[in-house]
Amino acid sequence: MAARKQYWLFKSEPEVFSIHDLEKAPKKTVFWDGVRNYQARNSLRDQVKVGDGVLFYHSNADPPAIAGIAEVVKGGYPDQTAFDKSDHHYDPKSDPKNPTWYMVDVRHAETFVKPITLPELKKERALKEMVLLNNSRLSIQPVTEQEWTHIAKMRKQTATRS
DNA sequence: GCCAACGTTGGC
DNA sequence: GCCAACGTTGGC
Numbered sequence: 001m002a003a004r005k006q007y008w009l010f011k012s013e014p015e016v017f018s019i020h021d022l023e024k025a026p027k028k029t030v031f032w033d034g035v036r037n038y039q040a041r042n043s044l045r046d047q048v049k050v051g052d053g054v055l056f057y058h059s060n061a062d063p064p065a066i067a068g069i070a071e072v073v074k075g076g077y078p079d080q081t082a083f084d085k086s087d088h089h090y091d092p093k094s095d096p097k098n099p100t101w102y103m104v105d106v107r108h109a110e111t112f113v114k115p116i117t118l119p120e121l122k123k124e125r126a127l128k129e130m131v132l133l134n135n136s137r138l139s140i141q142p143v144t145e146q147e148w149t150h151i152a153k154m155r156k157q158t159a160t161r162s
Numbered sequence: 163g164c165c166a167a168c169g170t171t172g173g174c
Numbered sequence: 175g176c177c178a179a180c181g182t183t184g185g186c
Contacts, residue, residue: 063185
C-alpha cells in the first residue's frame with residue numbers, strides 16, 4: 001500500500017538556486033544537495049518519499065516567499081557532494097561506506113505568478129503553527145496537509161502549471 | 163550590516 | 175556531560 005502523501009518546505013536562497021533555475025534545469029529536475037543539518041538530513045534520509053509535495057521557499061530574499069511547488073521524484077540517497085573535495089559542501093567526515101549526508105531529487109511542478117510572501121503567510125491564522133513561522137532555521141521542514149491545502153488556496157488563480 | 167536564534171565544537 | 179566560544183542562518 002502506498003504511503004500517504006506528505007508535504008515539505010525546502011528553503012533555497014534564490015541568489016544560489018531559485019525556482020526559475022529549477023524550471024530551467026534538464027527535465028526540470030535537480031538533486032537537492034548540500035543539506036548539512038542533522039534534523040534536515042533525517043527527514044531527507046527517512047521520510048521524504050517519491051510523490052511528496054514540496055513548497056519551494058526563497059530565503060534571504062526580498063521579500064522572503066514561497067515561490068512555487070515541486071514534487072519529489074527520488075527518495076533519500078547519499079549526497080555525493082560530501083565526498084568531493086572540490087565541492088563547497090565537502091565533508092571529510094562523511095564516509096562513502098556509511099554516508100552522513102543525504103539528498104533527494106525534486107522536479108518543478110509550478111511557479112507562482114505571484115509568490116506568497118512571508119508577511120502574507122504571517123497574516124494567516126491557519127498557518128500560525130507552521131514551522132517556518134516559528135523561528136525555525138530548518139532548511140527541510142514538514143508541512144501539514146492542512147497547511148498545504150491552505151497555501152494552495154492562497155495561490156489559486158495566480159499560478160501556471162508546468 | 164545587524165543581530166537573535168540556534169547548532170556545533172572542543173576544553174575541561 | 176557541561177558550557178563557553180564560535181559559526182551559520184536568515185529576517186529585518
